[in-house]
Amino acid sequence: MEQLKKVFGDVLGVNAGQIGPAFSPLNCPAWDSFHHVVLIIALQKEFGIKLTMKEAMAIDTYQTAFELISKKTSKVKI
């Protein structure tokens, strides 16, 4: 959990405390199409996983990212 919030915070320039399940491009103006790409790159690198394009495009809130990463990384603690 902490690691995922840190990735979001580092990429989007927000405080990890501000990030909740509903955190999304709608309430985070920094989360534009470019930062979405950076986020995908960062998630893959930091968690050592590979997302398909469909999965990458489907991330639209912190919650969807959390569920996806949890599913992909049964071994990795987030």
Place this chain on the structure above:
Amino acid sequence: MKKKKPKEFHEHIKAYREGPSKDEALSGVKIAVLTSFAVEGIKEVLSVRCWHEGIEPEIFVGDYNQYSRLMLDPESALYKFSPDILFLFIDVRSLWGEDFYRPYSISSQQRQDLVSSQLEQIEVLLKSFHSNSKGLVVIHNLEIPGYSPLGWAESKQKDGFLKMIRMFNEKLEDIVRDDPGSFVFDYESFLARKGKDFSIDPQMYYMADMRIAPGLIPAMCDEYISILKPFLSKTRKCIVLDLDNTLWGGVAGEDGMSGIELGPTPQGRPFWEFQKHLLALFERGIILAVNSKNNLEDALKIIQDHPFMVLRQEHFAAMEINWDDKVSNMRKIAQNLNIGLDSLVYFDDDPFNREIMSEFLPEVFTVDLNEDPADYVRVLTSLKELNTLSITDEDRLKGRMYVQERKRKELVKSAGNVEDYLRQLEMVVSIHPMDNFSLPRIAQLTQKTNQFNLTTRRYREMELAGLMSLPNWRIYGVWAKDKFGDNGLVGVMMCRIEGQTWILDNFLLSCRVIARGVEDTMLAFVTRAAMEQGATQLLGEFIPTQKNKVAEDFFKMNGFSPDGRLLLNKEPNGAIKKSVR
């Protein structure tokens, strides 16, 4: 405390937001990046990596695929930005369009024509850029795809797809070869080194149209920086070497001549080949020096007599072989060679020595050497600190010249007084108007000379070419040689004529030959030339900088008035001592 340099693409985004460390003095440069696709992130990555090299860039990134318009329109945002350097990154897919996917849907003639028109377009763009900007342009060559629809039969195809792209790359080099304002970035070989199978990340390519894998962008920016550095005169010119376990395996004092590892054996070859690569660098003008804790006799015996030593005493411009600490030795080397600590690269196998050096002399570039000597050559050949934008004849001889300089210093010690020394040197000075052959070196001297430089006005090759054609400018190169060797082109005088006044816009002499009477000969020459061409006065200006104190009183001592005038009815105080040709 210096920040850690990020490695991964995404880490730069945060570092960019945080900005450069406040305690670093950065030199500014305006960089434009134009691409045939979307390279988002390059601004952030390039900025962060520049900050780590002491460079503060202002970066202009052209809009998606607007490079032609931006380069052709004199009123464009690109020219308003006025870049010092432009990186032009055209992707092979953009350039070939639909024919990239189906190169054999067109005839071999059509492929030929396509490449010719691509090259013509590039030439037009470069020409337009140079007539609208004083900046440099660096153009990527094309990635040669690792795939052809013909498979193995590709090589049997007349004017095949891959061959055409190779031809484009060759012709591109022909276009820039004689253009001092343009360079090719060998993107193809950059990708080959990094692994071409992964040159794009398909997911990012489709999602964001990124035509280079994001993971490669930091390395690509480092390549950009390796051309920015010489552009900003941040290039290094001297390699300082440890001896034991760096130039040979083992310890001279313990293993002795017959015990050290050097030569055609598995243990000796890494050192042997390391030395061969160092010799090649010496031959292109890099200065070599030794900084070693050793008994001088033991070390010299190996350097002089070991059958597989490639580097001998004649290749080292300075040798500090003693039991003093290496930091003091390093300072002594810089002092002896009269170059800055920021010109030095240091190789030492001992991590402790390296740490001390980085701690006490951070200006020296201490190479992070792997403990395995088998890795030395790879580290040396991937060094980016030694790049220069062009290599003049003087550069090639530089390593040798510094060795001659060491011999001159030995003469000073034996000569006793200055006059004797100068006489024994047998110095010959010759002065000629600048021509196309001397122009690159003259530009280089205006950019690199700091000490005996009265005005420190810097000129690029293109600017000098412009001045050369003006009737009211006289630009002279000064050559010097003595009995120890030829120093080549070492001085520059640039005069702007206004009516009957000659204004010394530039008057400089390389630090290698200061205080050997050359500067007096130069002034005598220009005085006589001005008089012969009808001038009545010479204006000499001294613009102080942090480094040119040595030249402060030059005009004053030679009869110029306090406001910098010399009336031309008499010879200057330092009358012509030597024959001027």
